[in-house]
Amino acid sequence: MDKVQDTIDLLKMYNQEHIIKLLERLEGEKKQALIEQISKIDFHQLKELYDNTKRKIEIKENKIEPLPYLDKKKLSKEQKETFQKLGEAVLEKGEYAVVTMAGGQGTRLGHSGPKGTFKLDVYGKGKYLFEILAENLKQANQKYGKIIPWYIMTSKENNNATIQFMEKHNYFGYDKNSVRFFTQSELPIVDVDGKLLVGKDMRIKEASDGNGGTYSSLRASGCLAEMKERGIKWVFIGGVDNALLKMADTVLLGMAIDKKVQIASKSIVKANPHERVGVFAKMNGHPKVIEYSEMPDKMAEEVDEDGELKYGEAHIMCNLYTIEAIEKISKETLIYHTAFKKNAYIDKNGKEVIPQRENSYKFESFIFDAFELFDDIAILRGKREDDFAPVKNKEGVDSPKTAKELYEKFWNR
Numbered sequence: 001m002d003k004v005q006d007t008i009d010l011l012k013m014y015n016q017e018h019i020i021k022l023l024e025r026l027e028g029e030k031k032q033a034l035i036e037q038i039s040k041i042d043f044h045q046l047k048e049l050y051d052n053t054k055r056k057i058e059i060k061e062n063k064i065e066p067l068p069y070l071d072k073k074k075l076s077k078e079q080k081e082t083f084q085k086l087g088e089a090v091l092e093k094g095e096y097a098v099v100t101m102a103g104g105q106g107t108r109l110g111h112s113g114p115k116g117t118f119k120l121d122v123y124g125k126g127k128y129l130f131e132i133l134a135e136n137l138k139q140a141n142q143k144y145g146k147i148i149p150w151y152i153m154t155s156k157e158n159n160n161a162t163i164q165f166m167e168k169h170n171y172f173g174y175d176k177n178s179v180r181f182f183t184q185s186e187l188p189i190v191d192v193d194g195k196l197l198v199g200k201d202m203r204i205k206e207a208s209d210g211n212g213g214t215y216s217s218l219r220a221s222g223c224l225a226e227m228k229e230r231g232i233k234w235v236f237i238g239g240v241d242n243a244l245l246k247m248a249d250t251v252l253l254g255m256a257i258d259k260k261v262q263i264a265s266k267s268i269v270k271a272n273p274h275e276r277v278g279v280f281a282k283m284n285g286h287p288k289v290i291e292y293s294e295m296p297d298k299m300a301e302e303v304d305e306d307g308e309l310k311y312g313e314a315h316i317m318c319n320l321y322t323i324e325a326i327e328k329i330s331k332e333t334l335i336y337h338t339a340f341k342k343n344a345y346i347d348k349n350g351k352e353v354i355p356q357r358e359n360s361y362k363f364e365s366f367i368f369d370a371f372e373l374f375d376d377i378a379i380l381r382g383k384r385e386d387d388f389a390p391v392k393n394k395e396g397v398d399s400p401k402t403a404k405e406l407y408e409k410f411w412n413r
């Protein structure tokens with residue numbers, strides 16, 4: 001009984017009285033489950049996140065400067081070989097692990113099921129995105145004589161479907177014992193007044209907390225500890241939806257070692273000043289990725305003495321970390337960004353409401369917001385045609401059609 005009263009008091013304290021009415025209608029297991037879920041919510045954090053939706057974060061031009069990078073195709077033969085040797089040694093010693101972020105909802109693509117289970121129509125037969133990633137890793141395993149441990153981050157929503165899919169396809173020939181799934185954390189969704197939403201299943205509506213949750217979820221799941229036990233020194237973290245992602249690039253790895261940095265990232269040049277991608281920069285002396293929506297037009301168009309865009313290095317979710325860097329970030333709280341979304345809910349009379357317009361806030365942290373915790377990161381400029389074939393939208397730019405073309409062109413070469 002006390003537990004029920006405690007929950008009611010908590011809900012009152014944080015202006016969530018509407019849930020009390022719903023709670024009173026429930027009995028037995030469903031009631032217990034809701035109480036249990038409410039007890040795990042950090043209401044203080046949620047209030048802060050909601051208050052932040054009212055604030056606009058402004059980027060002041062004068063605090064920003066370009067972040068230096070190395071262009072892979074302009075490296076001298078010696079420099080490239082030095083990097084490669086340094087990188088290869090890590091792979092040969094089995095000190096390298098890979099994380100695939102596969103917890104996204106893939107709403108723009110509109111594929112029913114986890115994004116990695118999407119089949120890209122390449123070479124007649126087609127290949128699943130997970131299959132393409134597995135092939136990339138298998139190549140590296142063969143080359144360096146070690147099996148790279150592969151950690152796949154799922155969401156609570158798509159975890160079962162992802163595991164079933166991989167089982168069904170026999171992990172695309174990957175050593176099953178070297179694949180581990182872990183689930184990312186979630187945060188409650190709130191409406192425009194900061195009220196929690198309850199779904200048809202009579203649970204508080206929650207959603208994945210963005211790909212920035214990778215670090216803390218690696219720790220919470222025990223994957224980080226396992227990596228350390230395995231003697232892993234470097235961890236690559238990449239997305240699930242780039243058909244040309246190179247997960248074991250020894251030049252990138254060697255560059256990071258040579259430059260003695262804790263994080264290295266591969267970039268590509270922006271297709272045009274207004275391409276909708278985040279770009280690398282330095283803000284207040286720290287590395288950062290500035291989202292296209294946050295970058296003033298003038299700055300986006302600025303060129304240097306060679307006529308190249310000053311802020312032209314696009315972030316493509318191709319990031320490499322020392323295990324110490326992951327450890328450090330996993331203990332920090334990254335900033336949360338707000339997305340305004342449509343979410344159905346149960347009203348106080350128990351009736352489901354399906355909104356016509358966006359009605360609620362979802363909170364997400366981004367993987368790259370961790371960069372500013374460091375003084376420096378190293379950037380290696382890759383090439384769009386070698387490194388970037390994203391599957392984001394159903395049609396048009398960054399769609400299955402463009403990714404198929406880029407993938408086939410690359411492999412035909």
Ligand code: UTP
Pocket residue numbers: 101102103104105106107108109115153184208209210211238239240241317392
């Ligand atoms: P995106 O931000 O492009 O999101 O994710 P998405 O889910 O693929 O697609 P939309 O925006 O809903 O259409 C970039 C990478 O981050 C992962 C995705 O799976 C993808 O690999 N991600 C994103 C997560 O793992 N968790 C999240 O909460 C969000």
